[in-house]
Amino acid sequence: MKITGKELREKWLKFYESKGHVNIGAVSLIGDGSTGVMFNVAGMQPLMPYLLGQPHPSGKKRLCNVQGCVRTVDIEAVGDASHFTFFEMMGNWSLGDYFKKEKTAWTFELLTKEFGLDKDKICATVFAGNESVPRDEETANYLKELGIKPENIYYKGKSDNWWELEGTVGTPCGPDNEWFYPINDKKCSPNCDIDCKCGRFVEIGNDVYMQYEKTADGYIPLKNKNVDTGFGFERMLMFLNGITDGYKTDLFVEVMNYLESALNVKYDEDAEITRSMRIIADHIRTTVMLIGDVNGIVPSNIGAGYILRRIMRRAIRHANKIGLSSEGLIEVAKIFIEKVYAEAYPLLVEKESYILSEIQKEMDKFNKALELGLKEFDKVISGIKRHKEFASKTNEVVKDEISGKSAFRLYDTFGFPIELTIELASENGFTVDEEGFKRAFEEHQEKSKAIPQGAFKSGLSDHGEQTTKYHTATHLLNAALKIVLGNSCHQMGSNITEERLRFDFPCDHKMTQGELKRVEDIVNSWIKAGYNVTSEEMAKSKAVEIGAEHQFIERYPDIVSVYSIGDVSKEICTGPHVKNTNELGHFKIVKEESSSAGVRRIKAILE
DSSP states (O other), X not given: OOSOHHHHHHHHHHHHHTTTOEEOOOOOSBOOSSSSSSBOOSTTGGGHHHHTTOOOTTOOSEEEEEEEEEOOTTGGGBTBSSOOSEEEEEEEEEESSOOHHHHHHHHHHIIIIISOOOTTTOEXXXXXXXXXXXXXXXXXXXHHHHTOOGGGEEEEOHHHHEEOOTTOSSEEEEEEEEEEEESOSOOSSTTOSTTOTTSOEEEEEEEEEEEEEEETTEEEEEEEEEEEXXXXXXXXXXXXXXXXXXXXXXXXXXXXXXXXXXHTOOTTTSHHHHHHHHHHHHHHHHHHHHHXXXXXXXXXXSHHHHHHHXXXXXXXXXXXXXXXXXXXXXXXXXXXXXXXXXXTOHHHHHTHHHHHHHHHHHHHHHHHHHHHHHHHHHXXXXXXXXXXXXXXXXXXXXXXXXXXXXXHHHHHHHOOOHHHHHHHHHHTTOEEOHHHHHHHHHHHHHHHXXXXXXXXXXXXXXXXXXXXXXXXXXXXXXXXXXHHHOTTOOOOEEEEOSSOEEEEEEOSSOOOHHHHHHHHHHHHHHHHHTOBEEEEEEEHHHHHHTTOBOSOGGGSOSEEEEEEETTTEEEEOOSOOOSBGGGSOOEEEEEEEEEETTEEEEXXXXX
């Protein structure tokens, strides 16, 4: 190993500290609600308020860190050599301090002097300009002055070399400078360059220059310009070690050595076993990080806990598939805690027994359900095969497809998420009638709703104008409680009439007058702000990924409605809503009481 993860982490931080940056450390993986997503999915995300103009609590304008991130939108790709659900980003920032000249020089110095790259092979891309913003010749000229060959500088359009927050105005944005390097000197053709699909060139990082403000009419120069740098930790570690398999770095080598020994196999010999080994390693690493986080979560059927449960159960299933015992999964977790991340994330060591206990509990739960569910799944597959065999005699065409009803029964009776059924089906050469599953799900929902007369969607007694207002107000109340009591606070039940709203939520104490007053003030400030209430239909998995609040996610259809109230609330919901918060009036809490053990209840009115 040419460079270890520990060495890379130290090199990055020490280099930027030598340039006057303060190491601000990593923050929680779990989003605080301000960024609109459930997990921090990029290293710069927790820095957004300061890039938008707020002073950093440290009082410094030069910052650096290595920040953990979690992204599950492409979870199905995990199992190849380069995808991870947990990953780290090496970053550094200038908040209105230095700009392009210093930043290009420092990145060049880091790459050539610290990491030993050949300046003649370094390539870079810069913004090509358009009708709104000129070509970024300033950055290109600085790169040339540093010694990068002009023919190695490429001009790219907005989709490649421009950063901005889509759909916003009044926010900073600007061009970025991406850095590339060839992993070998063998051109696949005379025209082999950074755009070639052969994979010879690797993007190793980028520097974003926030120098414009986005307005309704275009872009204007910013008074205070910012720099945002992001280099992928795992990607850089692979690149510097000359390997293309992220699971061969020292972040995973101990785990892979253990799995080889426990399973009596060799990594990289059998494609399917290797894929399962990677999924186990990645998902258990992410599990350890999420449970052991400073705002740690546990598996559940709502919110971030649902995502964690999905990750854990996928790891457990692949462990069962290749014959790894429950003890083996626990050992994998221990390796990550004790040997790989003990120094970088000391909190994991402190919480080790708790982390392992939660993993064991989830394994016990899922293995019981899995055993029964797999038997039923096998029956379904066998039934289709028998039907095909019989049909062949009558020339009837039978598809290798699990019906929607069968998929729903696996879900409803045996707790199989539709994603698990699809994955199992694919491994057996079958497909799943996903539309049929959706119809069966919706039919089940309709039957469930046909209960007490007067029971309406979303806890409403009717859909009149006033109850619609109260329903919208519960979204604001939910969001405000998260700010006051913590992000783990969520709706556990609601009941809304023409006269008032009632809202139940987890809380281990009677709320103080100060807490209640703060909740009221927050809700009323949002009402006064006049936020628009908008809705968007999207896939359930996407809604969960972007952090939409929800209860009992497994009960929703595959396509859901997500209601957003400005940037303060985002929920999967089926009820009616006002168009703007200024329609609500004044929000007042009239009572706070116990609902049941560990659950509090708020009653509120709109005046």
